[in-house]
Amino acid sequence: MQVTETLAEGLKRELKVVIPVKDMAAEMNLKLADAKDKVRINGFRPGKVPMAHLKKVYGRSIMAQLVNDIIQERPTAILSERGEKAATQPQIAMTEDEALADKILAAEADFEFTISYEVIPSFDIMDLSEISVVREVVDVPAEEVDEQVLRVAEGSRTYETKKGKAADGDRVTIDYLGKVDGEAFEGGADQDAELVIGSNRFIPGFEEQLIGLKAGDEKVITVTFPAAYQAAHLAGKEATFDITVKEVAAPGKVEINDELAKSLNLESADKLREVVRSQIESQYGQVTRQKLKRQILDQLDAAHKFDSPSTLVDAEFENIWRQINTELSDSGKTFEDEDTTEEAAREEYRTLAERRVRLGLVLSQIGEKAGIQVSDDELQRSLFEQVRRFPGQEREIYEYFQKTPGAVASLRAPIFEEKTVDHMLGLIKVTDKTVSKEELMADDEAEGSDKAEKPAKKKAAPKKKAAKKDEAEGAAE
Known part of the structure; x- marks a missing residue:
């Protein structure tokens, strides 16, 4: 087998692969010899069919299977030997000349094909200990707990x-x-x-x-x-x-007492307050983590500048663009209503897509080096959560994940990402800061986030929703 690199432009690669006809014929003959004792052909005793006759009857079908096996298996092996990793599934191109194809199947011509792909860029991960973040923590006041308990009580009024x-x-x-x-x-x-x-x-x-x-x-x-x-x-x-x-x-009168707690399957009013406090802290904790994660991503983005595979960027941009246009359509608005133009929006969201893909690659390498894995149990729980969101459509959702390429990866990626962030939190410098709930909940767009995620002009819901989406979603695998 001869492999010749015919294109090396940026991250794009193209390889020409030639498998000499003698090698193809040798592979075919081995398979024919293996089939000799298994096939049954009228007029011949088992194992006594001449090779020439076997080739005449089965040669083309065996050669067709050989060709299929080669294009399925060889590209992966070739890239591995070159020390490269493709960003997406490599594209395989073979001859469209029917006469030449017939010669290949007849073991009379070399089998040639090309492999086109983009490589995952090579880059060094920054020293994670240099990352420094502030973790905003809210000390939930008793008054807020009492207010929420009162709302619970009013719901049972x-x-x-x-x-x-x-x-x-x-x-x-x-x-x-x-x-x-x-x-x-x-x-x-x-x-x-x-x-x-x-x-x-x-x-x-x-x-x-x-x-x-x-x-x-x-x-x-x-x-x-x-x-x-x-x-x-x-x-x-x-x-x-x-x-x-x-x-x-x-x-009726609202009373916060043990009787109310027992109506909610809790043993006492104190236990009710404890549960409510835990719920409030959990809600604030989610915001705390998102803001913490944003700081980490911003610093990773600033420290890693490299070209990302255009195939991944194109796919991420299309996801964003589809979301934006759906939101605009649902709200009956246009880009002009959002104080921008379609051209300017495309440019801005393209930059956002590039950032997300780049961060996905960085997080992927950090996670892989740390040996982070996503277990089958974690995937199963994530799938169950997806199914719960669509009551009555459970079967359809399960079938979708079974039959749709990449669907399971969409479940794996955010889990992998969150576990990678957890790993990083053990390596970076984290300083806790007690803040009010108003400070915690304040929009953090002005706190040094990447320019691609901040509206250059006044943009409403579509921009904000896209910017708040997990940046490495679908790209961290």
């Missing part, structure tokens, strides 16, 4: 039917029908809907107009949907609702 008019804090049971320009709209009707006045669950201005109504009353109320309402066809529009009040109920 009982209501008693009353005959008087509805007041703020009362629960009303209503039938309603919403209309825009006199026409009912989808999702704008319900029966026996329960609504606590003052809960702010409905459109601004809706609940206040229920005050003073009593059971049996009917009323038409008018409201205006918010300009940023999620349903674009309703955003900013005036609507009317035909209301029928079925019941008015007054709230």
Whole structure:
């Protein structure tokens, strides 16, 4: 076998592989000899079929299988011998000349094919001990715990039917029908809907107009949907609702005691407070980790500058671009509404894609050197979490991950990434800093994040959502 490099431009490589006809013929003859004692051909005793006849009957099919085996197996071996790792599956090209293909299958011509691919770039990982980050920690005050416990208690509050008019804090049971320009709209009707006045669950201005109504009353109320309402066809529009009040109920007294805790399957009010505190700390902990991770990624990005494989960058950009356009479409907006142009947005998201791919490669090398593995149990738990998000579609989700190439890698990558970050936290310098919840929750875009992830102009939801996505998702494998 002869391997000749015909292209070495940046990260792009192209190899010409030639397997001489004598080698192909020798491989074919070995397989024919192996088949000689196994095949049954009329007119010949087992094991006595002449090789020439075997070649005439089975030669082309055996040669076709040889060709298929070669293009499936040799590229991996060739790249391994060259000490290279392809960024994506190498592209294989063979002759399209039918006459030449027939000669190859007849063992009368050399078998030639080309391998085209991009290599994973070679780079050195920075000294991780040089990374220094600040871990913001919130000391949850007792008052916040009490506020949350009170919300839990209010969620368990009982209501008693009353005959008087509805007041703020009362629960009303209503039938309603919403209309825009006199026409009912989808999702704008319900029966026996329960609504606590003052809960702010409905459109601004809706609940206040229920005050003073009593059971049996009917009323038409008018409201205006918010300009940023999620349903674009309703955003900013005036609507009317035909209301029928079925019941008015007054709230019972809220008491935080052991009886309330036991109704929630907890042994005491103290245990309830303990559970609530743990939940709040967990919520803040997730934000703390994300901000910590962002600092790590920023410093890794600053220390590692190299060209990334365009195939990976193209794929990541397409993922981002598809997400952005879906969000714009769902919100009924355009790039102009976001104070930018499609061309400028493409350039900015392309830079973001390059950053994500580069960080994915860096994290991948750090994790591999640390011997980080993703277990089957971890993959199974991740798959289960995916399935839980789509109740009623469990079978379809399982089949998707079984049949879709790369689907399992999409589960593995974020797990691998998080385990790599955990490994790094044991090597870098971490300084804890106690902050208020307001400081922790403040947008961190102005705290030194990469320019590719900060809007150069005022951009709303689409930009922010894309920037907050895990940067190495799908690229760390």
